[in-house]
Amino acid sequence: VKVRVIYTKGDRVRFLGHLDVYRVLRMALKRAKWPVAMSQGFSPKPKLSLYAPLPVGTAGFNEVMDVELSEQVSIDCIFQSFEKEIPSGFQLVSIFEVPDKKDSLEPKITGSLYDVDLGVIDIGALRTALSTFCQETSVILSIHRPKKERVLDLRPLVVEAEAVSEDPEDNQRPERKGGMLSPTVLRLLIAHHNGRTIRPAWVLEALSKFGFECDPREAIIDRRKILFDNSRDTSSKEGIPEKTSQEARA
Amino acid sequence: VILDWENLKRHLSKVEKPARYIGGEINSVHKKPEKVSVRFALAFPDVYEVGASHLGSQILYYVLNSREDTWCERVFAPWPDMESLLREKNWPLYTLESYTPLNDFDIVGFSLQYELTYTNVLNMLDMGRIPLHSASRGNESPLVIAGGPCAMSAEPLADFLDALVLGDGEEAVGDVVEVYKRWRASREPRIELLKRLSQIPSVYVPSLYHVSYDPSGTVSSVTPKELDGFKPPRFVERRVLDSIEKAPVPLNPVIPLIPPIHDRAMIEIFRGCTQGCRFCQSGILYRPVRERSRAEVERLVQETIERTGFDEVSLVSLSSADYSQIEEVLSDLINSPVCTKVSLPSLRIDSFSVKLADMLGQSRSGLTLAPEAGSQRMRDVINKRVTEDQIMEAVTRAYESGYSHIKLYFMIGLPGETYDDVEAIGDLAKKIRKVGRDMRKRPTVVVSVSGFVPKAHTPFQWESSDSPLELRRKQDYLKSILKGPGLEFRYHEAHMTKLEAVFARGDRRLSEALLLAFKKGCRFDSWPDMFRKDVWDEVFSTLKIDPDFYSSRLRELDELFPWDHLHSGVRKSFLLDELKKSREAAVTLDCRGARCTLCGVCPDLGVSPKTFKETDKS
Numbered sequence: 001v002k003v004r005v006i007y008t009k010g011d012r013v014r015f016l017g018h019l020d021v022y023r024v025l026r027m028a029l030k031r032a033k034w035p036v037a038m039s040q041g042f043s044p045k046p047k048l049s050l051y052a053p054l055p056v057g058t059a060g061f062n063e064v065m066d067v068e069l070s071e072q073v074s075i076d077c078i079f080q081s082f083e084k085e086i087p088s089g090f091q092l093v094s095i096f097e098v099p100d101k102k103d104s105l106e107p108k109i110t111g112s113l114y115d116v117d118l119g120v121i122d123i124g125a126l127r128t129a130l131s132t133f134c135q136e137t138s139v140i141l142s143i144h145r146p147k148k149e150r151v152l153d154l155r156p157l158v159v160e161a162e163a164v165s166e167d168p169e170d171n172q173r174p175e176r177k178g179g180m181l182s183p184t185v186l187r188l189l190i191a192h193h194n195g196r197t198i199r200p201a202w203v204l205e206a207l208s209k210f211g212f213e214c215d216p217r218e219a220i221i222d223r224r225k226i227l228f229d230n231s232r233d234t235s236s237k238e239g240i241p242e243k244t245s246q247e248a249r250a
Numbered sequence: 251v252i253l254d255w256e257n258l259k260r261h262l263s264k265v266e267k268p269a270r271y272i273g274g275e276i277n278s279v280h281k282k283p284e285k286v287s288v289r290f291a292l293a294f295p296d297v298y299e300v301g302a303s304h305l306g307s308q309i310l311y312y313v314l315n316s317r318e319d320t321w322c323e324r325v326f327a328p329w330p331d332m333e334s335l336l337r338e339k340n341w342p343l344y345t346l347e348s349y350t351p352l353n354d355f356d357i358v359g360f361s362l363q364y365e366l367t368y369t370n371v372l373n374m375l376d377m378g379r380i381p382l383h384s385a386s387r388g389n390e391s392p393l394v395i396a397g398g399p400c401a402m403s404a405e406p407l408a409d410f411l412d413a414l415v416l417g418d419g420e421e422a423v424g425d426v427v428e429v430y431k432r433w434r435a436s437r438e439p440r441i442e443l444l445k446r447l448s449q450i451p452s453v454y455v456p457s458l459y460h461v462s463y464d465p466s467g468t469v470s471s472v473t474p475k476e477l478d479g480f481k482p483p484r485f486v487e488r489r490v491l492d493s494i495e496k497a498p499v500p501l502n503p504v505i506p507l508i509p510p511i512h513d514r515a516m517i518e519i520f521r522g523c524t525q526g527c528r529f530c531q532s533g534i535l536y537r538p539v540r541e542r543s544r545a546e547v548e549r550l551v552q553e554t555i556e557r558t559g560f561d562e563v564s565l566v567s568l569s570s571a572d573y574s575q576i577e578e579v580l581s582d583l584i585n586s587p588v589c590t591k592v593s594l595p596s597l598r599i600d601s602f603s604v605k606l607a608d609m610l611g612q613s614r615s616g617l618t619l620a621p622e623a624g625s626q627r628m629r630d631v632i633n634k635r636v637t638e639d640q641i642m643e644a645v646t647r648a649y650e651s652g653y654s655h656i657k658l659y660f661m662i663g664l665p666g667e668t669y670d671d672v673e674a675i676g677d678l679a680k681k682i683r684k685v686g687r688d689m690r691k692r693p694t695v696v697v698s699v700s701g702f703v704p705k706a707h708t709p710f711q712w713e714s715s716d717s718p719l720e721l722r723r724k725q726d727y728l729k730s731i732l733k734g735p736g737l738e739f740r741y742h743e744a745h746m747t748k749l750e751a752v753f754a755r756g757d758r759r760l761s762e763a764l765l766l767a768f769k770k771g772c773r774f775d776s777w778p779d780m781f782r783k784d785v786w787d788e789v790f791s792t793l794k795i796d797p798d799f800y801s802s803r804l805r806e807l808d809e810l811f812p813w814d815h816l817h818s819g820v821r822k823s824f825l826l827d828e829l830k831k832s833r834e835a836a837v838t839l840d841c842r843g844a845r846c847t848l849c850g851v852c853p854d855l856g857v858s859p860k861t862f863k864e865t866d867k868s
Contacts (some may be wrong), residue, residue, distance in 0.1 A: 011259070013507065015268040020508050024276075027505065027559030057263040085559075087276050087507065119260065217263040 001069045002101045003078070006093040009060040013089035014222075018053035024087050025050075025065060032081040037068040051105050052112060052192065052226050055199055057217075062225040064105060066098065109192045111159060111227035114200045116186040117220040123182040126163045129212035130186075133203075134161065141206045154206050157198045160189035186219075189227075253341040253349060261339070265331040269508045270298035273324075273346030276505045279311070280347055281321040288427050290314050290322040291345050291355040291378075291392070295362075295370035297774070298326040302510040305518060305566060306398065306419070307361050312500035313420055320427055323347040323355075324504070327370040328377065330773060330780075336377060343377035352378025355392045357430060359423070360411075362400035365753035366746065366776035368407055371396075372768040375410065382765065384412045384457055389440050393430060393447075397423070399535050401454075402488065403706035403813040406753050406760035408456035412444060416452045416816060417488035417535070418521075420497050425450045441477070448482040452489035454816060458482040461758055461812070467799055468806075469757060472815045487817045492857045494521050494540040501553050505560075514562035514593065515554045519547050519579075523568035524841050524849075524859070527622070528633045528832050529661065531705040532568055534820050537851040538859040539842060544575045548582055555588050562591035570594040571603040572842070574863035580609050596620075599636045604647045616655030617648050624674030628664055630835040633828070638678070645682050646689075654691045656682060662724045663702040663716035663747075665832065672724050675699065676731035683736050696738045699728060701747030705754050706813045707820065709828035712805040715751045717798070718744035745783045749775060751801035757812035760800070763789050821850035 038044035047068035054060050075095050083092045139155040165182040188200050204216040251257050262268035294301030314322035323345035342351035360371055381387045397415040415422045433443040448455040464470045474482040520541040523533045551563050583592050592610050597603040599619045623629045660675050679697045686693025701721045704710045721744040732739040766789045774780040790797050841847050852858050
């Protein structure tokens with residue numbers, strides 16, 4: 001039996017890395033006494049998969065974990081037992097059975113929807129930078145990694161980008177530009193293409209080329225949801241806008 | 251900008267491993283501040299991943315939080331990137347449970363595991379906005395205490411700590427809380443608190459003792475100060491639980507959200523060790539041997555595995571193969587359905603230990619053995635009672651059962667060591683490799699060598715330690731010998747060894763050096779990347795302190811040591827006898843299964859060894 005667990009990696013635990021999340025959820029499942037199926041071999045590992053890894057610092061509100069179980073269980077039962085053991089900061093949203101055991105989500109992921117809370121900034125400057133960004137066909141950024149430098153084109157993977165003020169009055173006057181400081185959230189729809197994607201922080205870094213300066217490390221980044229390609233997925237309840245999947249493929 | 255989560259989270263992405271600073275772990279304890287009368291901050295002067303693995307801190311956290319009147323929280327040393335962030339924002343060092351600054355606590359208790367964490371103690375006090383010197387703290391400042399093995403000889407920290415708890419802390423820490431509460435209710439000045447604390451057995455209040463020195467620089471006397479008719483005890487004795495069953499077991503330990511250095515459940519199977527290695531401080535400071543019963547060990551393992559969700563449990567002690575029923579316990583555990591993996595730290599070197607390791611199926615990870623010295627003569631000097639035949643038998647057995655990777659721990663710079671003894675390390679490693687090769691095992695032998703540091707309260711407390719130059723020479727010599735396929739040589743930074751040697755037998759005059767080193771930016775001195783030899787050299791020369799006086803001076807047999815008023819229970823006359831025997835390369839047997847060695851612990855502290863079998867297995 002394979003079950004899909006939808007959970008929240010909340011505010012406090014946003015600072016865990018992908019492997020840390022895997023470790024604490026694995027231990028929580030063990031405490032909850034789920035009959036998790038184990039892999040064969042000399043050092044058996046529990047059969048559980050997390051998808052679309054989040055970096056340290058990013059929270060996620062509709063994260064997915066698939067768990068293979070060695071016996072039939074009541075979903076209510078395992079929901080309750082897991083809810084009791086999941087570390088604070090995480091939250092269990094729903095659990096449902098996946099009919100096809102071979103069904104892997106990874107190839108079906110087409111996008112991630114992010115809210116990037118930038119705090120109080122000049123929203124006009126951000127909007128100007130975003131519109132220039134979107135007019136470009138290619139935005140090259142080099143990522144400094146401990147071992148090597150990676151150069152990549154961000155533009156094709158940024159599907160939608162919109163700056164929203166959290167002050168409702170500001171949004172009624174979108175024509176005002178420059179010098180207006182507002183509490184701002186950048187909504188980003190980022191595509192996943194053949195398992196590859198980019199981080200919202202990299203987009204922020206690239207925006208400095210278009211006149212918007214901020215410290216990407218001070219942004220509070222939340223992934224609202226992971227988007228799936230419906231045509232290839234029978235079990236998922238999430239859809240994806242038509243143009244998004246087209247653009248993501250392009 | 252105040253320190254709270256909303257403000258903190260905007261900046262935590264700037265530091266490495268921010269999860270070190272967020273708290274919120276499973277089993278961390280949250281109480282309502284208004285419901286408790288004592289707020290206790292348990293401080294570990296090293297990085298989170300190290301401190302989170304420390305069993306002693308987990309025990310005290312559990313013990314203190316079991317009290318209804320006390321809320322114990324945790325704080326670890328911030329890595330320099332986090333220190334910069336906090337200092338830049340003008341935020342104080344805070345505890346992980348409630349983000350409360352250290353200076354808002356009633357009691358701050360440090361765990362002293364290692365001398366090279368002392369600058370972190372000062373830094374944590376400073377960042378927690380607590381006056382560094384005990385003498386400058388008033389009634390509004392927290393009481394700053396410390397415990398752990400180094401507390402038995404922490405004179406270099408004497409100026410900064412209000413009190414030290416010597417020995418087993420499980421019961422003593424509660425005594426401190428009680429006395430603190432009564433003092434606070436009395437509204438007396440702080441000195442009265444210190445006086446009251448000094449009356450608790452095993453609690454040492456350094457400021458109540460006067461130390462004077464000889465012209466030669468050695469201690470001439472340590473005398474309790476007389477204060478209006480009040481006099482603290484002449485000697486402070488180490489606290490010992492007469493049975494380990496009295497040591498509460500944290501079955502719901504705090505489970506870190508990021509992997510700590512030992513990412514497994516820990517069950518202490520016994521406390522104390524009487525193998526009698528003459529260099530070993532733990533072998534003195536945790537006497538006598540007190541075992542937990544087999545049934546209790548098995549019950550605790552089962553429960554802790556179920557409650558924590560760890561895949562692995564470690565049966566911890568100072569020498570786990572010495573547990574009288576180890577074979578029975580292991581065979582029960584590996585046949586039980588709950589436990590996936592059992593590990594035994596600190597194995598002896600004999601075929602029995604290899605058999606145990608074998609039972610645990612550790613062969614893929616390799617076998618670690620600690621002969622400590624290469625030549626038989628040197629092993630006799632340090633009383634590491636293992637013969638070359640036994641070592642060879644053990645490794646043969648290891649290769650037979652499929653091990654190919656063997657790691658060996660040695661020390662150099664031991665008392666009376668010659669280059670023949672150093673060479674013997676290389677010879678032994680090569681012999682071990684040859685055994686493997688003859689058995690066609692493609693063996694790798696890793697030789698890890700550390701510099702010997704003479705420690706207080708041990709038979710070697712009179713001995714000198716090698717200069718960094720001499721240690722380097724020996725390291726280079728070994729490097730030249732340990733060449734070739736299947737051999738790997740690892741060693742420690744010689745100057746760090748020296749600094750450890752200075753503080754391991756230091757006196758109060760080193761307080762100044764610690765303070766200056768802290769001010770000049772020394773932190774995490776035990777981390778090779780962080781150790782600042784140049785700064786320490788400057789500190790000692792500025793203050794005109796000769797570090798060699800502490801590290802490499804051979805002491806007179808009648809010298810009064812800075813820690814002589816702190817009694818481990820092992821008599822100085824026994825240590826002196828052991829020193830003399832070491833100089834004759836004569837060995838002393840373990841009192842388990844042999845005669846009492848007359849160390850003095852049992853009669854003087856009113857305790858006795860507790861094991862579950864009459865005969866010694868080895």
